[in-house]
Amino acid sequence: MIWFYKVGTKDQKVQLCDLKSGSRIHILQGHRGEVLSVRWSPRHEHILATASTDSRVLVWDVRRASGSLFSLDQHNGDKSKASSQAVNTAHNGRVNGLCFTADGLYLLSTGTDDRMRLWNSANGENTLVNYGKVCNESRKGLKFTVSRGCSPEFVFVPCGSSVAVYAVHTGELVSMLRGHYDNVDCCDFHPDYQELYSGGKDCNILAWVPVLRLPDLEEGGTIAKEGKSQAAVNPAFQDAWSSDED
Numbered sequence: 001m002i003w004f005y006k007v008g009t010k011d012q013k014v015q016l017c018d019l020k021s022g023s024r025i026h027i028l029q030g031h032r033g034e035v036l037s038v039r040w041s042p043r044h045e046h047i048l049a050t051a052s053t054d055s056r057v058l059v060w061d062v063r064r065a066s067g068s069l070f071s072l073d074q075h076n077g078d079k080s081k082a083s084s085q086a087v088n089t090a091h092n093g094r095v096n097g098l099c100f101t102a103d104g105l106y107l108l109s110t111g112t113d114d115r116m117r118l119w120n121s122a123n124g125e126n127t128l129v130n131y132g133k134v135c136n137e138s139r140k141g142l143k144f145t146v147s148r149g150c151s152p153e154f155v156f157v158p159c160g161s162s163v164a165v166y167a168v169h170t171g172e173l174v175s176m177l178r179g180h181y182d183n184v185d186c187c188d189f190h191p192d193y194q195e196l197y198s199g200g201k202d203c204n205i206l207a208w209v210p211v212l213r214l215p216d217l218e219e220g221g222t223i224a225k226e227g228k229s230q231a232a233v234n235p236a237f238q239d240a241w242s243s244d245e246d
Contacts (some may be wrong), residue, residue, distance in 0.1 A: 036096040036141040043104025051095035070124045097142035130173040135159045143186030158184035
């Protein structure tokens with residue numbers, strides 16, 4: 001069976017449809033607000049994650065009709081750290097973005113509380129990786145992506161008119177890709193070409209290519225540290241359209 005999802009921006013329900021017949025075959029009910037993002041697990045074809053304006057992320061096994069498997073909890077069950085409104089919630093605001101890592105072992109979420117979180121997709125545990133403030137002013141779904149086929153893994157997140165690049169498992173802000181003239185709405189990664197594509201409200205689609213790392217230059221048997229290029233020390237993507245005058 002091939003599944004297809006449809007999300008209504010004003011609907012609390014997620015509808016599953018059969019692509020062959022076009023018929024609606026299942027409805028997932030559990031959110032108390034608009035559903036803003038849905039993502040299928042690349043590891044298990046029957047696992048689906050959904051994010052909503054109710055501050056929650058629910059993980060579903062679509063083979064079951066009894067409800068979601070679990071709801072992600074930013075406090076990992078420690079109710080002493082949560083306010084009465086934040087119990088069993090993934091964020092302290094709208095959750096408008098979801099993305100699995102390439103192996104499906106982890107799930108990333110973004111919210112209007114300016115936070116991004118990394119979750120263990122098997123048990124829903126918050127890994128507590130600190131990405132700092134991740135600016136998120138979008139009232140709609142936010143399309144972000146992760147790298148595939150490279151190590152370490154990076155996550156690319158629209159941040160105003162730029163794309164922020166973070167190391168997935170350490171939370172380090174590696175780079176800011178600048179080239180758009182208005183807010184970036186979405187980005188996607190091409191694993192075959194190792195390229196990133198971003199689309200913005202400026203009606204432009206930009207393609208970002210990785211800068212190859214250069215070998216260290218030796219002078220008199222020592223490594224020359226002066227004049228090293230950015231590409232030699234930065235393993236992430238470099239901005240080819242930056243307005244910075246450097």
